Each structure stands twice: as structure tokens, then as C-alpha cells.
Amino acid sequence: MTNNPQDTLRNEDLPQNTLATLRRLLHRLGRQKRKLAVILISTLFSCAAYALLPLAVGRGIDALAQLIQTGVPAGEFWTAAVSALKIPVLMIAAAALTSSLFSYLQQFLIASVGEQLTLSFRQDISAKLNRLPLRYYDAHKTGEIMSRVTNDLEKVSAIMQEGLPQLIASLFTILFAVLVMIKLNLLLFGVVLVSLAVSMAATGYVSKLAQRAYGENLASMGALTGKLEELYAGNRVVKIFNLQAVLTAETEVQIERQFRAQRNAQFADFVIYPAIRALGQLGFIATAVIGGGLAFNGVITLGTVQAFVQYVNQIAEPVTETAYVITSLQAAIAGAERVFALLDEPEEIPDAGKGAEAITAGHVQFKHVRFGYRPGSTLIHDLNLEVRPNQQVAIVGPTGGGKTTLVNLLMRFYELNGGTIAIDGQSITTMGRQALRRRIGMVLQDTWLFAGTIAENIAYGKRDASRQEIEAAAKAACCDHFIRTLPQGYDTVLSGENPGISQGQMQLLTIARAMLTNPAILILDEATSSVDTRTEMEIQKAMARLMQDKTSFVIAHRLSTIQNADQILVVRDGDIVERGNHRELMALNGFYTALVNSQYAEG
Numbered sequence: 001m002t003n004n005p006q007d008t009l010r011n012e013d014l015p016q017n018t019l020a021t022l023r024r025l026l027h028r029l030g031r032q033k034r035k036l037a038v039i040l041i042s043t044l045f046s047c048a049a050y051a052l053l054p055l056a057v058g059r060g061i062d063a064l065a066q067l068i069q070t071g072v073p074a075g076e077f078w079t080a081a082v083s084a085l086k087i088p089v090l091m092i093a094a095a096a097l098t099s100s101l102f103s104y105l106q107q108f109l110i111a112s113v114g115e116q117l118t119l120s121f122r123q124d125i126s127a128k129l130n131r132l133p134l135r136y137y138d139a140h141k142t143g144e145i146m147s148r149v150t151n152d153l154e155k156v157s158a159i160m161q162e163g164l165p166q167l168i169a170s171l172f173t174i175l176f177a178v179l180v181m182i183k184l185n186l187l188l189f190g191v192v193l194v195s196l197a198v199s200m201a202a203t204g205y206v207s208k209l210a211q212r213a214y215g216e217n218l219a220s221m222g223a224l225t226g227k228l229e230e231l232y233a234g235n236r237v238v239k240i241f242n243l244q245a246v247l248t249a250e251t252e253v254q255i256e257r258q259f260r261a262q263r264n265a266q267f268a269d270f271v272i273y274p275a276i277r278a279l280g281q282l283g284f285i286a287t288a289v290i291g292g293g294l295a296f297n298g299v300i301t302l303g304t305v306q307a308f309v310q311y312v313n314q315i316a317e318p319v320t321e322t323a324y325v326i327t328s329l330q331a332a333i334a335g336a337e338r339v340f341a342l343l344d345e346p347e348e349i350p351d352a353g354k355g356a357e358a359i360t361a362g363h364v365q366f367k368h369v370r371f372g373y374r375p376g377s378t379l380i381h382d383l384n385l386e387v388r389p390n391q392q393v394a395i396v397g398p399t400g401g402g403k404t405t406l407v408n409l410l411m412r413f414y415e416l417n418g419g420t421i422a423i424d425g426q427s428i429t430t431m432g433r434q435a436l437r438r439r440i441g442m443v444l445q446d447t448w449l450f451a452g453t454i455a456e457n458i459a460y461g462k463r464d465a466s467r468q469e470i471e472a473a474a475k476a477a478c479c480d481h482f483i484r485t486l487p488q489g490y491d492t493v494l495s496g497e498n499p500g501i502s503q504g505q506m507q508l509l510t511i512a513r514a515m516l517t518n519p520a521i522l523i524l525d526e527a528t529s530s531v532d533t534r535t536e537m538e539i540q541k542a543m544a545r546l547m548q549d550k551t552s553f554v555i556a557h558r559l560s561t562i563q564n565a566d567q568i569l570v571v572r573d574g575d576i577v578e579r580g581n582h583r584e585l586m587a588l589n590g591f592y593t594a595l596v597n598s599q600y601a602e603g
């Protein structure tokens with residue numbers, strides 16, 4: 001594993017409950033028990049064979065030394081050397097081959113186990129995100145959710161594929177090397193132990209300094225990214241308020257800070273770490289010098305000294321690497337913890353399983369509905385409403401009054417705190433959510449267009465619609481004409497964020513989309529955005545056509561368009577404060593009349 005010392009830990013990278021998370025992670029890994037067992041056994045074999053290498057080399061050196069000491073007639077040296085080195089060389093080859101083969105097997109299986117683990121997490125998260133209530137999305141930013149699926153999972157996957165196997169291999173390597181060294185010479189092992197302890201203490205101290213540099217580097221990078229986002233993503237706002245110069249100056253300060261932090265971090269990388277490595281050589285030198293003395297006095301052989309030197313080398317790296325791996329392991333466990341937290345979030349109440357095929361007439365009743373977005377704060381107290389099939393209901397009221405909330409409840413985006421909503425005599429909680437939503441068409445102000453062709457966008461709610469059906473819907477929604485003027489017509493590709501057509505045209509497309517699904521109930525959010533008069537008239541015409549023979553709820557912003565509605569509901573602070581048709585409400589001379597008068601005054 002190439003460790004990245006810059007992977008330093010911030011507070012959010014520290015797990016809250018390491019043991020519990022580790023247990024859950026292992027439980028999940030347990031699904032791949034057999035592969036894991038093979039990985040463990042191959043690591044064991046690979047490390048054991050690796051630990052035999054210095055011994056075999058030592059044996060070869062001893063054999064050669066003995067040959068030189070005893071002396072061989074000049075012409076026979078090569079034959080004698082070959083026969084003396086035959087066994088050691090075969091041992092070296094066998095150990096190296098065994099170690100590499102098992103290491104290959106281990107890597108191969110680890111890659112598969114790691115990917116399988118990531119896949120299982122991704123599948124579970126994706127299913128989970130579909131089952132989470134809208135409340136969850138209200139409380140969490142998209143970036144935060146995305147980061148669970150990308151960053152956090154990547155950390156878990158990286159540690160599974162690189163860190164953890166590395167850690168196990170390191171531990172085995174150290175264990176085998178220590179066992180052999182103890183067996184070879186206890187005194188020399190003591191020397192190795194002391195010099196290792198000294199170099200580890202020095203490493204610990206220096207890396208603390210380095211960690212500080214990395215921490216500052218990360219923090220300054222975060223601050224700089226934030227500033228740049230403000231500068232580029234909010235470029236329009238920056239220009240409107242003429243803040244270019246101020247923001248550029250602020251950005252320069254951040255760039256400067258980041259430069260200094262990065263330089264310090266680089267310094268740690270290129271200067272401190274080599275110094276640590278040099279310190280690590282301490283053990284190597286001490287072993288060579290003291291071992292040399294012991295060999296000179298005939299306490300141990302020359303081969304044993306070189307075996308020791310090799311063992312010191314073999315364990316030096318695992319010892320320092322283990323510290324890094326433990327650091328990234330903590331970050332991975334914290335990542336896994338966040339993923340598990342997402343998977344543990346309370347879900348939507350499961351569907352009753354019954355279909356909503358019974359929705360035919362579109363008879364809607366709200367009975368004693370009580371609801372609040374947050375626990376403890378009630379927005380809708382006791383709402384009662386009856387809408388007969390094919391009636392047109394307009395919902396008006398001040399901003400934040402609760403108009404959209406009524407629609408959210410009808411669509412069962414949120415669960416009620418009390419009362420019932422029934423369609424055609426059936427409570428919506430007894431219907432499957434999907435089936436319910438399929439029978440309700442929505443045309444909202446936020447025209448949800450997706451990356452794809454115009455035809456695909458219109459057919460979004462009815463994927464198997466034929467081209468004729470799509471075109472018929474577009475004609476009815478007054479958008480066939482403008483679509484045909486586009487170079488690629490119905491096959492014009494709209495890109496998600498900037499579709500390249502006007503706001504009004506987008507709204508017409510969403511009306512066409514609703515036309516195609518032919519729902520029993522309609523929810524229309526009138527456009528407030530400034531569209532030209534002709535487009536607005538087309539939208540009105542298309543909407544009127546769409547509403548024919550359907551129960552419809554219109555969230556109205558321009559009161560002039562709803563005068564013919566069967567019922568007008570004035571919603572304020574979550575309650576219906578006035579209801580009736582236009583004439584009745586005007587006669588009341590209450591809130592509605594005031595709203596109408598204020599709009600005429602404005603308009």
C-alpha cells in the first residue's frame with residue numbers, strides 16, 4: 001500500500017463507536033466467509049515463506065564461508081560451491097515463489113471481496129434512499145447524502161482493499177520475523193527491539209509535527225474551495241452586487257494561506273519523512289555492528305548476522321506503516337459509521353400493498369387533518385375538505401400559508417399526524433404510494449426536465465408511450481408547434497440544468513407530460529415566473545384542456561384565472577380561513593376580497 005501521510009484525521013474522521021461499527025462491518029463481510037478464510041490462509045503462507053528468505057540466504061552465506069575457510073583445490077571450487085549452495089538456492093527460490101503466489105492469491109481475492117462489499121453497500125443505500133421519507137431530504141443537504149455514497153464508501157473500500165490486508169500482512173510479517181529472531185539469538189533480538197523502540201518514538205514525535213502541517217493544509221484547502229465556489233457558482237450574484245474586487249481579494253488571501261500550508265505539508269513529505277526513514281536505519285546499523293562483533297567472536301555465524309539485518313529491514317516498514325494504516329482505518333470506520341447511520345434512518349411507513357386502481361372518479365375528502373413538518377409544531381390543525389369528482393379547486397393565500405403542504409399531503413409525501421385523506425372513499429394510507437401517485441398528475445412551477453430528448457421528457461410518466469401518443473399530448477398542450485421549430489424536433493436533447501428552451505416552453509412540456517398519463521386528479525401550480533403574454537395564454541389554454549373531466553387542485557397566484565373555480569380555498573397559517581366560489585367569497589368581503597383588491601391595485 002502506498003500510504004498517504006497527508007490522510008490526516010479531522011474530528012469528523014474519528015469514529016464515535018469503533019467497536020460497534022467494526023462488528024457491523026465484519027458481520028457484513030461475513031457474507032464472504034469462504035473468501036476471507038482463503039485470504040487469511042494465503043496471507044499466513046505468504047508471510048511465513050517471506051520470513052524464510054533471510055534464513056535461506058544466511059544458510060547460503062554460511063555454506064560459502066565454510067567452503068572458503070576449509071579451502072578447496074583451485075580447479076574444484078565451482079563444483080564445490082554449486083553443491084554447497086544447491087539447497088539454499090532452492091530454498092530461496094521456493095520461498096520467494098511461494099510468497100509471491102500466495103500474495104497474488106490474497107490480492108486477487110481481496111479486490112473481489114472489497115468490490116463486493118462496496119456493491120452491497122451501494123445497493124443497500126440506493127434502496128434505502130428510495131424508502132426514506134421526504135422529511136429526511138428536508139433535513140439533509142444533497143451534498144451530504146452524496147458524500148455518503150461516494151467519499152465515505154470509497155474510504156471503506158480503500159481500507160478493505162489496501163489497508164486491512166496490509167495491516168494483517170504487516171502483523172504476520174512482524175510476528176514471524178520476531179519468532180525467528182528470538183530463535184536465532186536473543187541478545188541480538190534485544191538490540192533490534194531497543195533500536196526499533198527509539199526510532200518509533202522519534203517517528204511518533206516527528207509525525208505529530210507533520211500531522212499539524214497536513215491538518216492546516218486540509219483546512220486551508222476547504223476554505224479555498226468554499227471561496228471559489230462562492231466566486232464561480234454564485235458568479236451572477238457576485239456581478240449583480242459588484243463584489244468581484246472584494247471577493248477576488250478575499251480569494252487571494254485564501255490562495256496565499258493555502259500556498260503556505262501546502263508548502264509546509266510538502267516540506268513534511270519530502271524532508272521529514274526521509275529523515276524518519278533514516279532514523280529507522282538506526283536498527284539496521286546497530287544490528288550490523290553488534291552482530292558483526294558477535295560473529296567475530298564466534299557466538300553466531302555470519303549468515304545469522306545477515307539474516308538479522310534482513311529481518312530488521314523486513315519489519316521496519318510494517319512497523320511504520322501500521323501507524324498510517326491505523327489512522328486511515330479510523331477514517332474508514334468513521335465513514336462506515338456514517339453509512340450505517342444512513343442505513344439506520346427511519347423509513348417511510350411500508351405500503352399497505354393494495355393498489356389504487358379504485359381511484360377512478362377522483363372524489364377527495366380531507367377529514368380532521370392535522371399535520372406539522374417538525375415534531376411539536378403543528379401547521380395544519382383541523383382541516384376538512386370535500387372535493388367532488390371533476391370539480392376544480394383553487395387554493396390561494398399568502399406565501400408560506402400552507403398551499404403546497406396540502407398538495408404534499410394529498411400526494412402522501414408526508415404522513416399525517418391525525419385525521420384521514422380519502423380518495424373515492426378509500427384512505428390513501430391503504431393504497432400503494434406508487435399507485436396513488438400514478439393516478440395524480442402534477443404540473444409544478446419547478447419544471448422538472450431531465451437530461452434526454454423532448455420526446456423522452458414528455459413520456460417520463462408513461463415510458464412505453466408511442467410517438468403518436470407523445471405528439472398528440474404535445475398538440476393538446478400547445479407545444480407541438482414550438483417543438484417542430486427546433487432543429488431536431490422531438491429528438492432535441494435537453495440537458496438537465498440548462499435546457500436551452502424558455503421557462504414557459506418548459507411548463508408546456510410538463511403539461512404535455514401530464515396529458516399523456518391521463519390522471520384522475522390533477523395538481524397544477526400556476527406559473528408566477530414572467531412568461532410573455534402569448535405563452536401565458538397558451539399555458540392557460542393547455543391547462544384548461546388538461547383539467548377537463550378531472551378533479552383538479554390549482555395553486556393560484558393570479559386570482560384573475562380562478563374566478564370560475566368550483567371552490568376557492570383561502571389558506572392561511574395552515575388553516576382554510578375562507579371557502580366558497582368567487583362570488584360567495586367576494587360577498588364575504590374578507591381576506592379573499594382583500595387579496596383580489598390588492599392584486600388589482602398592483603396589476
Ligand SMILES: Nc1ncnc2c1ncn2[C@@H]1O[C@H](COP(=O)(O)OP(=O)(O)OP(=O)(O)O)[C@@H](O)[C@H]1O
Nearest residue numbers: 138373374379397398399400401402403404405406
Ligand atoms: N419541508 C419543509 N420542512 C419544514 N417546514 C416546511 C417545509 N415546507 C414548508 N414548510 C413550512 O410550512 C409552512 C407552509 O409552507 P408551504 O410551502 O405549504 O406554503 P405555501 O402557501 O405553498 O407558500 P408559497 O406560496 O410561498 O409557495 C411555511 O411556514 C414553510 O416554512
